[in-house]
Amino acid sequence: MSFEAKQITPEQLINETQQMFNEGYRFVTATCVDEIEQFRIIYSFDRETELVNLEVAIGKEEQLPSVSGVYLCAFLVENEIKELFGVNISDIAVDLGGRLYMIEGADPHPMTRKEKKKAAKGVKKNG
Amino acid sequence: MGIIQKSQLKSPWVLHYDCSSCNGCDIEILASLTPVYDIERFGIINTGNPKHADVLLVTGGVNRRNARVLKNLYNQMPEPKVVVAVGSCACTGGVFYNCYNILGGVDKVIPVDVYVPGCAARPEAIIDGVVLGLQKLKEKTQMKSEEVAK
Amino acid sequence: MAKIVTPFGPQHPVLPEPLQLNITYEDEKVVSVAPAIGYIHRGLEKAGELNDFPQNVFLVERVCGICSFMHGMTYCEAIEDIMGVEIPPRAKYLRVFYSELSRIHSHLLWLGLLADAFGFESLFMKYWAIRERIVDLMEMTGGHRIILSASCIGGVRRDLTDEQISIIEKTLLEVKNELDHVTPVILKDYTVKKRTVGIGVLSKEEALTLGAVGPVLRASGVAQDLRQTGYEAYGELGFEPIVETDGDSYARAVVRAREVYQAIELALEALHHLPEGEAQVKVKGNPNGETIQRVEQPRGEVLWYVKGNGTKNLVRMRVRTPTYAHIPALLKMLPGCEMADVPVVTLSIDPCISCTER
Numbered sequence: 001m002s003f004e005a006k007q008i009t010p011e012q013l014i015n016e017t018q019q020m021f022n023e024g025y026r027f028v029t030a031t032c033v034d035e036i037e038q039f040r041i042i043y044s045f046d047r048e049t050e051l052v053n054l055e056v057a058i059g060k061e062e063q064l065p066s067v068s069g070v071y072l073c074a075f076l077v078e079n080e081i082k083e084l085f086g087v088n089i090s091d092i093a094v095d096l097g098g099r100l101y102m103i104e105g106a107d108p109h110p111m112t113r114k115e116k117k118k119a120a121k122g123v124k125k126n127g
Numbered sequence: 128m129g130i131i132q133k134s135q136l137k138s139p140w141v142l143h144y145d146c147s148s149c150n151g152c153d154i155e156i157l158a159s160l161t162p163v164y165d166i167e168r169f170g171i172i173n174t175g176n177p178k179h180a181d182v183l184l185v186t187g188g189v190n191r192r193n194a195r196v197l198k199n200l201y202n203q204m205p206e207p208k209v210v211v212a213v214g215s216c217a218c219t220g221g222v223f224y225n226c227y228n229i230l231g232g233v234d235k236v237i238p239v240d241v242y243v244p245g246c247a248a249r250p251e252a253i254i255d256g257v258v259l260g261l262q263k264l265k266e267k268t269q270m271k272s273e274e275v276a277k
Numbered sequence: 278m279a280k281i282v283t284p285f286g287p288q289h290p291v292l293p294e295p296l297q298l299n300i301t302y303e304d305e306k307v308v309s310v311a312p313a314i315g316y317i318h319r320g321l322e323k324a325g326e327l328n329d330f331p332q333n334v335f336l337v338e339r340v341c342g343i344c345s346f347m348h349g350m351t352y353c354e355a356i357e358d359i360m361g362v363e364i365p366p367r368a369k370y371l372r373v374f375y376s377e378l379s380r381i382h383s384h385l386l387w388l389g390l391l392a393d394a395f396g397f398e399s400l401f402m403k404y405w406a407i408r409e410r411i412v413d414l415m416e417m418t419g420g421h422r423i424i425l426s427a428s429c430i431g432g433v434r435r436d437l438t439d440e441q442i443s444i445i446e447k448t449l450l451e452v453k454n455e456l457d458h459v460t461p462v463i464l465k466d467y468t469v470k471k472r473t474v475g476i477g478v479l480s481k482e483e484a485l486t487l488g489a490v491g492p493v494l495r496a497s498g499v500a501q502d503l504r505q506t507g508y509e510a511y512g513e514l515g516f517e518p519i520v521e522t523d524g525d526s527y528a529r530a531v532v533r534a535r536e537v538y539q540a541i542e543l544a545l546e547a548l549h550h551l552p553e554g555e556a557q558v559k560v561k562g563n564p565n566g567e568t569i570q571r572v573e574q575p576r577g578e579v580l581w582y583v584k585g586n587g588t589k590n591l592v593r594m595r596v597r598t599p600t601y602a603h604i605p606a607l608l609k610m611l612p613g614c615e616m617a618d619v620p621v622v623t624l625s626i627d628p629c630i631s632c633t634e635r
Contacts, residue, residue: 003568027488029597031569031582044569044580049506051569073488073605077597101192101228101315101634110227111323113592145294147317150631151342151423153293154386158412161389161405175290193295193316196287222339225327226320247342247423 005042005055010064013043016054017067020045025052027071032081034113039087043067061088068093076100084111132268135181136261138170139209142180144200147229148187151247152214156184159250166254177203182260183210184253185239188220190228194236201237207267209260212239213253215246222246278304287316291394291620294630298611298623305616310608318634325594330356330564330585333594334429340596341632342423343386346379347574348596350428354508355570355583357430362560366552368432369510374551375419375427376509376572377544381452382411383575384533384540387627388463391530394620395472403459410452414445432557442548449541456537463534473527477610477622480524489606490599491577492532493626497524503573514546526625533627563589574599576627598632 008016020027025045033040035057041064043054058064066089068075075093079100082089086109145153159166160173174180177200189197201210212233215221220231233239240263243256280303287295295316301308321340325333338349350372357364389404412422418441419425427435437445463469479489484497494501495518502518504511519535521528564585571580577599584593603626610622 021486024485026485028578028602029580031593031595031597033582033584033593042569042582046578049501049503051571053569071486071488073486073602076601076604101318110320113326143293144288145317145631147319148631149339149342149345149424150294150629151339151345154342154423157293158405158409161409162402163406163409175288177288187317188319190316190318192318193287196295196316200288222336223319223321223324226324228318228320246339247421249422 003053005053007055007057010056010058010062013054013056013067014065014070017043017070020052020054021070023047027067027074030067030074030077030081032085032087032111034085034111036113039085041081041087058087063088063090065090066092083109085109086112129272132272135268136265138172139181139257139261139264140172140174140179141182141184141257142174142177142200142204143184143186144197146185146187146193146197146217146233147190147223148214148216149247152186152217152245152253155247155250156186156213156253159253164250164254166257169254169258171257178205180204181208181264182257183208184213184257185210185217185233186213188216188223188229188231189233189236190230194230197233197236207264207271209240209264209267210237211241211243211253211256211260213243213256214248215244218242218244280308285619285623289620291624292628292630294628296623296628296630298619300611300619302616307611307614307616307619310611312604312608314604314630314634316634317631321635322594322596326591329589330591331430333591335426337594337596338424338426340598340635341629343383343629344379344574344576344579344632345424346375346419346427347572347579349426350376351570351572351579351581352583352594353428353430354572355568355581356564356585357560358568358570359564359566359583359585360560360562362431362558364432365555365558366510367436367554368556370547370551371433371437371556372428373510373514373547374437374544375425375433377540377547378411378415380540380575381537381544382408382415383627384537385411387533387575387624388530388537391621391624392463392469394624395469397468400459400462407452407455407459410448410455414448417441417444429557431560432555434557436556437548437551442551446545446548449545453538453541460534460537463530469530470527472618472621473530473625474523474525476526476614476618477625478523478525479606479610481522483609484524484606487606487609488602489577490602491573491575492529492536493577493603493606495519496521496528496532498522503571503578506571508572510547510550513550514543516543526621529625563587564591567593576600576629576632577602596635598629598635600626600629600633603628604633 392400565587567584
């Protein structure tokens, strides 16, 4: 599997990102995964086609600092995560207040998963 | 029918709006304007201004944000007008039927006269759809002139 | 001079797609830009969790109609990576061939649209006429003009026959000849240069910190192309990224005009080295695990994240498309340029809004 991530805490996030910036990495994207009891956010960086990931796990109500102070271009994806998942991200450089896609009259955070799905059956099948 | 109504049927101007399509139908609409299909030989011209348009070509299903834009464009077009829904998404919502932000086909928001199926709809089908729409336009023009005569 | 705010889009004659930029002008100079997106947001990532994972192949091909094959291919690669499936060598070469065909089609389409943006309509028609030859090849091999559905989990759905290959080779060489008459217009013509040189400049440092990818990054002098990583069969085909150093709209046009030739070479080479054997392997079971997969699309780097939990439904499917990465760069390029240059600069990033908003 071509996917490795360095586990960090929300407090380390800004320092680690700043280090990436100083080493000349390009910000690729942040991916939020809803693990029902918590959120996992994977930050991807690229330097000369080599991909490096940082992974943060936070509780559903916890606050996460924004990396857009380091990489300005992160504001778009952070606004998206804020709107679609309802992750509490503070101090986004260009904060659209969770109104990026302006979904009106629908579920406020449509990407969150609510019920637990049974995984056991498929695992057996896969061997 | 006066000379304006007659010439409107001979040279309808189309307005294209992309609701939430995947681009497939949009590039096919553009392709039907370019040399191989060349709908300009039928007098059909693509315009950017809704106030000049007789036919509205809509691609893609309607989402919560662009429903208002679509209604605006429709209301700005002068009567009589024809709406052609291009592609499966514009007809029913298509492959995006279970996306949370899709309301459904174009007919949820504005009345549709012609449905062109296909994912993506072929340029031949789009031209056929517009020509079919012209018959509707003729009927509407006649109805309007009868109303005026009364 | 008072400032005025004008909306550019969502319905605009230059862009076939609804992108809205609220632009503040002072006199005729752009001062600041505020993007408003969401006109095409569908919620495709959520739908990917509701569908079965093999059904998703058809869904993800409709992320964008232009780079449709590339999205389908990357998704299939991600699923194959999780499930540990090794696809046959013939499928790898066929995927390279289809990718390059998509690239030729996309770049020709864009070069035409750029010509249209500065009012050079005959050049637009010329490019689109040539593009129809490529679309015909797609229809012959994939069965549809635009959305090919050629890729499937475990390989490529449609194999090429020898007769088809000879037709493709002949057509691609003819396309190359036709391009030789048209490309000099983009490269040398006075009017084209007048409208593009020095417009929307993005320096090398800005391009890197703002996260630009693909042709925009290469036009700013960074030799980075994910095909260098040698995914599928690119490692065996030999390949050098095309780089320009000026970072303006003209450099971006030149990069794409040159990449068309490179893509034709690569497609021909892939067909020339096409190995014998099957084009598809059977895949059983469900994906369990997560992966990140990246490929180089016509517009730049695309990133797919897929996570499965052993059921037929995925837990998470995410795509970061090239235009998404270009929006911060676009907001940097626009201030300072003239009102009439806004369509040209906007088009120079090759915007694909249905990719961006999914």
